Amino acid sequence: MAGVRQFKIAAIQVGPIARAAKREDTVKRLCGLLSKAADEGARLAVFPELTLTTFFPKWLIQSQEEVDSYFEKGDITKGPCKPLFELSKEKKIGFYLGYAELTDDGHHFNTSILVDNEGKIINKYRKVHLPGFIEPIEGIPFQQLEKRYFEYGDMGFQAVRTNPEWIDATVGMLICNDRRWPEAWRSYALQGMDLMLIGYNSVANAVGLFGDKEDKTLRQYHSDLSAKSNAYFNSCFAVSVGKCGKEEGQDLLAGSIIVDPTGRTVDQCKTEDDEVIVSEIDLDDSIIGKQKMFDFERHRRPECYTRLVEQKGTIPLPPYSPSN
Amino acid sequence: MAGVRQFKIAAIQVGPIARAAKREDTVKRLCGLLSKAADEGARLAVFPELTLTTFFPKWLIQSQEEVDSYFEKGDITKGPCKPLFELSKEKKIGFYLGYAELTDDGHHFNTSILVDNEGKIINKYRKVHLPGFIEPIEGIPFQQLEKRYFEYGDMGFQAVRTNPEWIDATVGMLICNDRRWPEAWRSYALQGMDLMLIGYNSVANAVGLFGDKEDKTLRQYHSDLSAKSNAYFNSCFAVSVGKCGKEEGQDLLAGSIIVDPTGRTVDQCKTEDDEVIVSEIDLDDSIIGKQKMFDFERHRRPECYTRLVEQKGTIPLPPYSPSN
Numbered sequence: 001m002a003g004v005r006q007f008k009i010a011a012i013q014v015g016p017i018a019r020a021a022k023r024e025d026t027v028k029r030l031c032g033l034l035s036k037a038a039d040e041g042a043r044l045a046v047f048p049e050l051t052l053t054t055f056f057p058k059w060l061i062q063s064q065e066e067v068d069s070y071f072e073k074g075d076i077t078k079g080p081c082k083p084l085f086e087l088s089k090e091k092k093i094g095f096y097l098g099y100a101e102l103t104d105d106g107h108h109f110n111t112s113i114l115v116d117n118e119g120k121i122i123n124k125y126r127k128v129h130l131p132g133f134i135e136p137i138e139g140i141p142f143q144q145l146e147k148r149y150f151e152y153g154d155m156g157f158q159a160v161r162t163n164p165e166w167i168d169a170t171v172g173m174l175i176c177n178d179r180r181w182p183e184a185w186r187s188y189a190l191q192g193m194d195l196m197l198i199g200y201n202s203v204a205n206a207v208g209l210f211g212d213k214e215d216k217t218l219r220q221y222h223s224d225l226s227a228k229s230n231a232y233f234n235s236c237f238a239v240s241v242g243k244c245g246k247e248e249g250q251d252l253l254a255g256s257i258i259v260d261p262t263g264r265t266v267d268q269c270k271t272e273d274d275e276v277i278v279s280e281i282d283l284d285d286s287i288i289g290k291q292k293m294f295d296f297e298r299h300r301r302p303e304c305y306t307r308l309v310e311q312k313g314t315i316p317l318p319p320y321s322p323s324n
Numbered sequence: 325m326a327g328v329r330q331f332k333i334a335a336i337q338v339g340p341i342a343r344a345a346k347r348e349d350t351v352k353r354l355c356g357l358l359s360k361a362a363d364e365g366a367r368l369a370v371f372p373e374l375t376l377t378t379f380f381p382k383w384l385i386q387s388q389e390e391v392d393s394y395f396e397k398g399d400i401t402k403g404p405c406k407p408l409f410e411l412s413k414e415k416k417i418g419f420y421l422g423y424a425e426l427t428d429d430g431h432h433f434n435t436s437i438l439v440d441n442e443g444k445i446i447n448k449y450r451k452v453h454l455p456g457f458i459e460p461i462e463g464i465p466f467q468q469l470e471k472r473y474f475e476y477g478d479m480g481f482q483a484v485r486t487n488p489e490w491i492d493a494t495v496g497m498l499i500c501n502d503r504r505w506p507e508a509w510r511s512y513a514l515q516g517m518d519l520m521l522i523g524y525n526s527v528a529n530a531v532g533l534f535g536d537k538e539d540k541t542l543r544q545y546h547s548d549l550s551a552k553s554n555a556y557f558n559s560c561f562a563v564s565v566g567k568c569g570k571e572e573g574q575d576l577l578a579g580s581i582i583v584d585p586t587g588r589t590v591d592q593c594k595t596e597d598d599e600v601i602v603s604e605i606d607l608d609d610s611i612i613g614k615q616k617m618f619d620f621e622r623h624r625r626p627e628c629y630t631r632l633v634e635q636k637g638t639i640p641l642p643p644y645s646p647s648n
Contacts, residue, residue, distance in 0.1 A: 182506030229553030297637025313621025316516035
């Protein structure tokens with residue numbers, strides 16, 4: 001049997017989640033959205049980063065107990081999120097879910113899972129490119145403390161091939177800031193990735209964090225540009241989905257987007273709240289790019305790329321000297 | 325003395341060059357354009373890839389003597405191009421020039437040079453990402469035989485710091501197809517590059533080469549997307565300049581563009597012929613991105629990028645197995 005290459009995929013954009021929201025209520029809300037995506041025929045749906053709670057890294061939280069309250073402990077399929085996995089099996093819809101993971105041995109990760117259409121976790125990813133800071137910055141309205149609350153992902157970029165009777169894809173996962181790092185996309189594409197799933201919580205006005213000129217329009221442009229260009233460079237589809245709206249006073253980017261392998265928009269959310277968009281995609285549209293312009297075997301020159309792994313930060317050239 | 329960080333830069337788009345055009349006449353035409361850029365106050369001007377001749381890789385040329393006639397031999401500052409170097413010194417304008425280089429020991433490269441404002445070559449780059457084929461494809465109107473006529477660049481990606489009294493920049497150079505490869509940009513950015521110069525000859529309708537859906541609009545979008553996204557990811561200015569128009573029956577992309585470090589257009593050519601655009605840029609605008617979002621030292625994770633250099637082509641994952 002030929003695998004399912006052409007299917008409907010959903011971006012499930014999620015509006016603000018209050019600090020006081022109960023996990024059970026949030027999961028119920030997410031189930032409603034997942035159910036809607038399934039009813040519209042989607043075989044796979046993509047939720048945002050840290051979907052289950054408010055985006056807590058905006059605050060300096062002194063109590064580790066409170067920090068941990070934003071994390072999922074133990075088997076996520078059996079806790080408060082259980083209804084999502086049951087719904088997946090019932091409605092035969094897979095999903096990407098971002099959440100804060102606290103492992104049994106006490107490690108904290110910004111994590112996403114890929115769940116198949118039988119409610120089974122088939123891949124996990126832990127965010128590699130944590131943005132922000134360990135220590136708070138004085139005098140700004142909201143912090144970005146991901147480097148404080150999370151450890152760097154320890155699983156690398158491991159793609160997964162899915163059951164072709166569900167969808168016949170090689171899936172990569174990234175989380176938020178990762179999407180701005182071409183190295184991350186390429187690491188997946190070198191495994192044949194043809195579908196990239198991304199969740200994000202991106203602040204729309206990063207006052208004090210990224211410079212005064214980064215307004216909401218520019219930040220949305222950057223979010224779109226990152227998905228479109230990297231989908232093109234790696235000839236893959238990309239579904240990039242945000243938690244959005246005014247959350248506890250902080251404005252988050254909306255504009256969740258489905259992008260094709262030529263880097264063009266298939267569909268994009270129009271609201272700043274809960275919104276489900278469903279598009280039919282054909283993964284075979286990724287083949288021509290992989291065979292022509294971005295045939296890595298014919299065109300890449302890894303012997304010229306050694307700086308990318310041999311150094312982390314910039315090593316500036318020595319100052320100009322007339323004798324050079 | 326503080327270096328010159330704020331200055332005018334020119335993109336010199338060049339219209340079609342006939343197969344029969346004499347090198348002396350072409351150089352004269354280029355001198356006119358360079359002179360115009362200088363008169364408008366530009367300190368640096370960017371010419372296209374293979375600026376001195378028609379884009380000959382569109383043909384299968386059996387005679388090596390004819391192939392070699394498109395190449396520059398010996399000291400380029402002393403041959404037919406001499407007037408360009410004299411003009412540079414006279415008008416105090418530097419330039420990027422792409423040309424076909426035949427070395428004294430018989431090697432063929434697709435090359436660009438950076439010339440300072442005294443007519444002196446201060447850096448050279450040889451194209452790494454040669455597109456196209458070694459053997460012609462049957463039954464298509466125009467070939468893409470760069471892999472036949474050129475050897476892969478053997479100089480890597482070596483940036484250069486310029487005399488700060490002229491312009492105080494760390495300059496990278498790429499050629500055409502290179503701009504679609506994020507590894508190339510990053511290799512320069514890791515040296516502190518804040519200004520990327522690119523020349524191109526990109527076919528507008530690559531019939532038979534990249535798939536029927538790649539029309540002129542889409543190819544222009546990809547050209548722009550490549551410059552904008554990589555300028556953003558590396559927080560640098562980029563000047564990407566084409567040879568354009570209907571050249572010997574082949575339609576080449578125009579749309580030469582100057583991009584800022586936020587990935588936005590500063591200015592873009594509007595014609596499909598010889599056209600000089602001049603924009604004032606401030607290289608200090610590249611600093612904030614390098615210090616915040618794209619502070620490589622804080623945010624890159626090279627230990628996760630090893631696939632980028634350890635493999636050249638895609639190594640697909642094994643097919644799905646239920647036991648996985």
